[in-house]
Amino acid sequence: MKHADCCLTIVFPVALEGNIIDHLLEHPELASGFTTVEVEGHGKGSVYRSANEQVRGRAQRVKMEIVMERNDAQALVAHLKESLPTSEVAYWIAPIYEFGRFA
Secondary structure, eight states, X not given: OOOOOEEEEEEEEGGGHHHHHHHHXXXXXTOSOOEEEEEEEOSTTOOOOSHHHHHHTOEEEEEEEEEEOHHHHHHHHHXXXXXXXXXXXXXXXXXXXXXXXXX
């Protein structure tokens, strides 16, 4: 079993959710599980895809978190950058000091 030492967070437009999830499901050796939640993006880097988003000043996004090994996170990011080159996807990799399950 691999040692989960980081959390890869990816934030992307709702329209890309299917593509990104498909990539993850095609590479279970990199990401065996993940969590998604709908969020709203704010800021100068946000691209508003609808009139509603423009009026509200908030872009609908999906935030995905994957607890995994750092080398796998970097490989997955490289793969996604090549497959889905867009400035609308943001990501960061943060350390995980401990990960486990209650049972």
